[in-house]
Amino acid sequence: MSGLFAAAFLRKIGWDVDVYERSPVELVGRGAGITTHPELLEALELSGAGTRDLGITVERRIAIDRKGRVIADKPFPQILTSWDRLQRLLRETVPAKNYHLGCNFERLEQDGSEVVVHFTGGRRERADLLIGADGIRSGVRGALAPQVQPIYAGYYIWRGAPNEADLAPATIASIFPCFTFYLPERQQVIGYPIAGLDNDLTPGHRRYNFIWYRVGDAQTLKEMCVDENGRQHEYSVPPPLIRKAFVPVAVMGLMLTGVV
Numbered sequence: 001m002s003g004l005f006a007a008a009f010l011r012k013i014g015w016d017v018d019v020y021e022r023s024p025v026e027l028v029g030r031g032a033g034i035t036t037h038p039e040l041l042e043a044l045e046l047s048g049a050g051t052r053d054l055g056i057t058v059e060r061r062i063a064i065d066r067k068g069r070v071i072a073d074k075p076f077p078q079i080l081t082s083w084d085r086l087q088r089l090l091r092e093t094v095p096a097k098n099y100h101l102g103c104n105f106e107r108l109e110q111d112g113s114e115v116v117v118h119f120t121g122g123r124r125e126r127a128d129l130l131i132g133a134d135g136i137r138s139g140v141r142g143a144l145a146p147q148v149q150p151i152y153a154g155y156y157i158w159r160g161a162p163n164e165a166d167l168a169p170a171t172i173a174s175i176f177p178c179f180t181f182y183l184p185e186r187q188q189v190i191g192y193p194i195a196g197l198d199n200d201l202t203p204g205h206r207r208y209n210f211i212w213y214r215v216g217d218a219q220t221l222k223e224m225c226v227d228e229n230g231r232q233h234e235y236s237v238p239p240p241l242i243r244k245a246f247v248p249v250a251v252m253g254l255m256l257t258g259v260v
Contacts, residue, residue: 001083003133004090008047011093018127019094020103020119022134027087032161033194033209034086035179036079049089055081056193056201063181068174078179082161082194082209105132105139136235150235156221158212160239161194165204176208186215 007017021027036054044051057079063072091099104120108130115130132140136150167176175191182189191210195201216224225233227241237243 001087001090003131004087004094005043005047006131006133007098008049008090008093012046012048016098017094018098018100018125020100020105020117020125022102022104024102026091026101032083032159032207033192033211034081034083035192036081041079044086044089047090048093051079052089053085053199053201054089055079055085055195056206058177058179058192060177061179061181062175063183064175065182066184072181076179080179080192080194080209082199082207085195085199088199105134108140108143152218152221154217155213155215156224158214159210161207161209163196164193164206164208167208171208188213 003019007019010017041051041054044054057077059075059077061072061074061076061078062070065071103123106118106120108118109116111126114126114128117125117127117130119125130140132138132144134140141148164172164176176193179192180190189210189212191208194207194209196205196207200206222232224246225235225237226243227233227237228243229241231241
């Protein structure tokens with residue numbers, strides 16, 4: 001996302017920009033909900049991406065207790081969008097000929113005032129400026145500042161986005177229209193509506209984004225990141241590979257909040 005923002009802003013002031021994406025396919029279905037704020041809306045407008053059909057507007061924030069009773073209610077209009085929608089809006093600011101899939105960064109070298117970038121497979125590109133916007137596992141940062149490593153913040157997250165049509169009628173009537181909080185000790189659960197697949201905003205075709213934060217030490221995180229096949233992941237486990245032993249626990253915890 002940050003790479004697309006950088007490309008959009010540079011193009012607005014006259015730069016020729018190419019984006020090199022390591023994924024061999026277009027990025028769709030990645031990530032879930034995103035809450036918007038005035039700064040994000042302003043950035044989208046200034047970048048040329050715009051805010052058309054950005055998401056769903058909720059009017060209230062509520063907090064619920066363990067039994068699903070509303071214990072706090074505050075007017076708070078806010079647009080709730082999804083990673084997919086933001087990515088598509090920004091992706092449209094970059095012409096197809098300047099967006100290159102399947103380009104995995106390998107190394108770089110300085111050549112006078114220019115930089116030469118090497119990708120896996122032998123591809124090389126020369127430019128005046130290289131922006132490393134390739135995420136928490138950034139290959140560019142790893143090459144330039146290998147000593148900079150992520151520091152565990154002390155919590156982990158369960159998240160998901162079930163289809164609106166799969167939710168119970170009581171859930172749709174009570175918490176679906178709101179930005180909802182449930183705050184047990186050393187935990188936080190939030191949930192809110194987002195667009196369905198292909199940015200479908202039609203009632204009945206939307207999704208419900210939930211995020212369940214839990215405090216846990218580094219060893220707990222490491223154990224949680226072992227997948228169904230016994231493979232150790234560094235930061236997260238792909239959803240299809242989450243150990244089945246964890247799933248009932250996650251679902252039961254979410255049922256207590258009234259999310260599902």
